[in-house]
Amino acid sequence: MLRNLIKLCFVLLALSHAAAQAQMTVEVRGAGRQLIPIAITSFPGEAALPVALAQVARTDLERSGQFKIVDASAAAPVPTEAGQVSFGDWRGRGASYLAIGSVIPGADGKLTARVHLMNIDGSSEMGAFAFTLTPNLARVTAHKIADEIYERITHEKGFFNTKIAYVKKSGARFDLIVADYDGQNEQSALTSREPIISPEWSPDGSKLAYVSFENRKPQVWVHEIYTSRRTLVSNSKGSNSAPAWSPDGRTLAVTLTLPGLSQLYAIPANGGEPRRLTASGGIDTEPVYSPDGASIYFTSDRGGGPQIYRIPAGGGDAKRVTFSGSYNVSPKVSPDGKTLAYISREGGQFRVAILDLAGGGQEQKLTDTDKDESPSFAPNSKMILYATNVGGRGVLAMVSSDGQIKQRLTVGGADIREPAWGPQGK
Amino acid sequence: MKRLVLLLICAAALAACSATPKTQAPITDARPATSGGGGPSTGEIPRVNAPNADEELMQGVLAKRSIYFDLDSFVVKDEFRPVVEAHAGFMKRNPGRKVVIEGNTDERGSREYNLALGQKRAEAVKSMLRVLGVGETQLEAISYGEERPKATGHDETAWAENRRADISYPR
Numbered sequence: 070m071l072r073n074l075i076k077l078c079f080v081l082l083a084l085s086h087a088a089a090q091a092q093m094t095v096e097v098r099g100a101g102r103q104l105i106p107i108a109i110t111s112f113p114g115e116a117a118l119p120v121a122l123a124q125v126a127r128t129d130l131e132r133s134g135q136f137k138i139v140d141a142s143a144a145a146p147v148p149t150e151a152g153q154v155s156f157g158d159w160r161g162r163g164a165s166y167l168a169i170g171s172v173i174p175g176a177d178g179k180l181t182a183r184v185h186l187m188n189i190d191g192s193s194e195m196g197a198f199a200f201t202l203t204p205n206l207a208r209v210t211a212h213k214i215a216d217e218i219y220e221r222i223t224h225e226k227g228f229f230n231t232k233i234a235y236v237k238k239s240g241a242r243f244d245l246i247v248a249d250y251d252g253q254n255e256q257s258a259l260t261s262r263e264p265i266i267s268p269e270w271s272p273d274g275s276k277l278a279y280v281s282f283e284n285r286k287p288q289v290w291v292h293e294i295y296t297s298r299r300t301l302v303s304n305s306k307g308s309n310s311a312p313a314w315s316p317d318g319r320t321l322a323v324t325l326t327l328p329g330l331s332q333l334y335a336i337p338a339n340g341g342e343p344r345r346l347t348a349s350g351g352i353d354t355e356p357v358y359s360p361d362g363a364s365i366y367f368t369s370d371r372g373g374g375p376q377i378y379r380i381p382a383g384g385g386d387a388k389r390v391t392f393s394g395s396y397n398v399s400p401k402v403s404p405d406g407k408t409l410a411y412i413s414r415e416g417g418q419f420r421v422a423i424l425d426l427a428g429g430g431q432e433q434k435l436t437d438t439d440k441d442e443s444p445s446f447a448p449n450s451k452m453i454l455y456a457t458n459v460g461g462r463g464v465l466a467m468v469s470s471d472g473q474i475k476q477r478l479t480v481g482g483a484d485i486r487e488p489a490w491g492p493q494g495k
Numbered sequence: 496m497k498r499l500v501l502l503l504i505c506a507a508a509l510a511a512c513s514a515t516p517k518t519q520a521p522i523t524d525a526r527p528a529t530s531g532g533g534g535p536s537t538g539e540i541p542r543v544n545a546p547n548a549d550e551e552l553m554q555g556v557l558a559k560r561s562i563y564f565d566l567d568s569f570v571v572k573d574e575f576r577p578v579v580e581a582h583a584g585f586m587k588r589n590p591g592r593k594v595v596i597e598g599n600t601d602e603r604g605s606r607e608y609n610l611a612l613g614q615k616r617a618e619a620v621k622s623m624l625r626v627l628g629v630g631e632t633q634l635e636a637i638s639y640g641e642e643r644p645k646a647t648g649h650d651e652t653a654w655a656e657n658r659r660a661d662i663s664y665p666r
Binding site for chain 2: 266282287307308324329352354368414440442443461487
């Protein structure tokens, strides 16, 4: 009896531990990588907000794998205007850039976050920008600040104000989750007793297409996440799966099994008659459009094992794309069209690999995790989100497109799978 | 003496158990319902249990619904032929019954590719049922891929258990 009680205590302890917040561990590899040293002071006035803007922005920039955060806590008083910045001091601390700011209450109850970005090496101000906010928008605002800093310094778009979707399995329950890119602000768009797989964002970020087994067979649904309106768009006899949006958002490529084997079809995104795209003697599945809408990449075992092929978006002759290894699946094209990410099996391990589409077709393994699944690119093509396995449970992970930065996101207790990175936020 | 009492209780319990199926037999109760001409005499209303084809499905080889496959294989092995044949016979005797064949795979690899592999297993069973004379409209082959594992382990024993197609009779 006592022993059982002790056991119960341990279980409860484990559960309470599992319920802890989402946590991201960042691991930067590759000594040759040049990181940009930047300092971000705390913003006077941000104590009125539920999160410190400066801290969220620092974490974002560090996570991008392009920046190294320089400690700014020694600066006193904290500068809030460009004229108060002592360039020599910041050079001494090793910073090449500095962001300072403040949060100022306005007459209408709204707040304004003002930021100055300084080029320390050049002893100049790069620019100033401001966002109005209410306290509940603190996190989004901090991501926007980080995006501004990132873009002004690297001349590339940031990806901090973006959403991701994934499926969370808790016991017998499946949730389709929408969260910020860092796993914060998790919200369930759909709960089901049956599996959900393959969520894919519409190009405008307002809808998710996915496969739900709620009617005891795989069917493709389109779900407007902000109105929760759902449409069953593909319910052909047999299995319906693997939805992929065309870049104009009007067509979905799907996998149907009308001929017996899994083959690719195109359907209108709001439902309608399927039009066949492939006619092979093997499995054709996991379609994905190229960003220009001209081609569809997909997985096929027409040549034996599964490899990635490409066809014209309207159907036609298939060209094989991957050649090394005997199992290459789950293709995704980077938004800039230059890189193909996919899962490659080697020696029983499933890892994220990339292939240079621009020239040469060089194939490269990116990760050293195992059981990797479902890669998808950040809107700026610099990072790849994927699911991997730690201790028998699915977790989210990210790797930079050059393989140098690896990070893992653990969301307490649950089994996470099928992540999909949403488009650029507005 | 004590032992005898215990033995008697056990015997009574066993007798009760073996008696239960009889109370569910549908045919014996079905008779009085058809002889309803004379109107009520005793005021008692006899209950009718609808005949249940599922009872036949619970018995003998029809109770077996799973066909297991070898690794990377989509061929129905000879040892499962009697199972598929028995179900083909039942389906032909019950042409109104819809049947779903659900393909499954082990957990390794892409979920969508596994869905397609599971479909191949379901289609293999469906093809055999078609050859045995079951109508196309009665049959639907679908796949759960790796999503509904029967065995949740991460070893060869569990994987073998999950490489299968199930014959399902939805109500």
